[in-house]
Amino acid sequence: MSELLHLKECSSTNDEILKFLLYNNSNFIGLYTFNQTKGRGQYGNTWASAPEQNLAYSLAVNTININIPDSLFNYYTATIIRDFLANLTECPVxxxxxxDIILKNKKIVGILIEKKKINNETFFIIGSGINILQEKFDEISNAGSILTQTGRRFDLTVFTAEYHNYLLEKLNNIPSEQEIMDQFNSNLFRKDEISVFEIEKERQNGIIKYADKKGEIWIELEHGMRSFYHKEIKLLY
Incomplete structure (x- = not known):
């Protein structure tokens, strides 16, 4: 069973969806709004979104049928969101x-995945903020939207329904762990390219080689290969 619920406005879809899980026995529940006022990102970051221009969407997934580690679930989620947008826009994503999901060097999607226990059942809460129609961003921002990056406009309601259905289909058919890793690594932003990183407040060049099953990224630096966990390194682009 699955449901897709709509709120005209809410503070955070990841927070609001928890209320519906208290009274629902579906394995998948989607909740969305086009006016999220206090969106949250990874590791305490915020996610700002212009009203009626972008999508804030959360999907609660019962973990009863999820048999892969949390780190791979995160990778797989990012991959299927990337695939949906690549198919939709017909552009490299x-x-x-x-x-983070990048379209033509701009971040168009932020993802926040949390694990919650409700009524003795455990759920992944997949939160995603997708910039769809917004045209103006801070000049120094790395953010963009589908519209700014492709020039194409999409109906928000139709987009949401198609997005929801696509995620359900893919989450009901999770591939092997090796396939997940291969797909994720084949779509890594700036993989095998010389990039600038900030490590312990110092900048140095490096080349992203691959992500591993533990959730770490391996980068070839001037003094050899080294792995990092999130927030230990920042890619400057």
Whole structure:
């Protein structure tokens, strides 16, 4: 069973969806709004979104049928969101490790995945903020939208329904762990390219080589290969 619920406005879809899980026995529940006022990102970051221009969407997934580690679930989620947008826009879309979605060098999707226990059942709460129609961003921002990057406009309601159905289909058919890793690594942003990183407040050049099953990224630096966890390194682009 699955449901897709709509709120005209809410503070955070990841927070609001928890209320519906208290009274629902579906394995999948989607909740969305086009006016999220206090969106949250990974590791305490915020996610700002212009009203009636973008999508804030959360999907609660019962973990009863999820038999892969949390780190791979995060990778797989980023991959299927990337795939949906690549198919829709017919443009190259990349994943900036660990799970930002990049279209033509601009971040168009932020993803926040949380694990919650409700009524003795455990759920992944997949929150995604997708910039769809917004045209103006801070000049120094790395953010963009589908419209700014492709020039194409999409109906928000139709987009949401198609997005919801696509995620359900893919989450009901999770591939092998090796396939997940291969797909994720094949779409890594700036993989095998010389990039500038900030490490412990110092900048140095490096080349992203691959992400591993533990959730770490391996980068070839001037003094050899080294792995990092999120927030230990920042890619400057």
């Amino acid at each position: 990349k994943i900036k490790w660990p799970n």
